[in-house]
Amino acid sequence: MSTASCRTTRPPRPPTVTDFDPTLALSTPPDDIDTVQDFVQRVLEPHTDIVGIDRISFETALVELASNVIQHAAAGTGITCVLSIHADDHELSARISDSGAAGAVILSAPSFPDDLAESGRGLALIEMLVDSVHFERVAGRNVWTISRARHPLP
Numbered sequence: 001m002s003t004a005s006c007r008t009t010r011p012p013r014p015p016t017v018t019d020f021d022p023t024l025a026l027s028t029p030p031d032d033i034d035t036v037q038d039f040v041q042r043v044l045e046p047h048t049d050i051v052g053i054d055r056i057s058f059e060t061a062l063v064e065l066a067s068n069v070i071q072h073a074a075a076g077t078g079i080t081c082v083l084s085i086h087a088d089d090h091e092l093s094a095r096i097s098d099s100g101a102a103g104a105v106i107l108s109a110p111s112f113p114d115d116l117a118e119s120g121r122g123l124a125l126i127e128m129l130v131d132s133v134h135f136e137r138v139a140g141r142n143v144w145t146i147s148r149a150r151h152p153l154p
Helices: 033-044 052-073 122-129
Strands: 023-028 079-087 091-098 132-138 141-149
Touching: 023 033, 033 052, 033 079, 052 079, 052 091, 052 122, 052 141, 122 132
Parallel strands: none
Antiparallel strands: 023 079, 079 091, 091 141, 132 141
């Protein structure tokens, strides 16, 4: 098992995603990022106590991560993914595992490529929107976990 570094702005702790959280299993094709977006909105909709900036930041990071997984891990052949989302009073977290090929993932301080680059912004954006991003390869699957602390309602 290889593990990429983890960037976090607070002390790391184990992922909070559990077997009891809402889970989506998808295969690409036919599923796509719209399937992921619909699932994320459906799961978070009942949580009316999530501050807007937390919801938007988490949703954007999660959809960007899922898009990267679908685009890069699939390598044009399609993959299966399992996405779980957890929301409690203190944190929003998600875990995506996929059947894609192992990639050379290096997480570090977020930085954007130069203005003319055609790619390379996804991970930097994700890292800026959440508090922690973790990647590891487990039992032949890529496993991503993201989390964002929740702010209290005003």
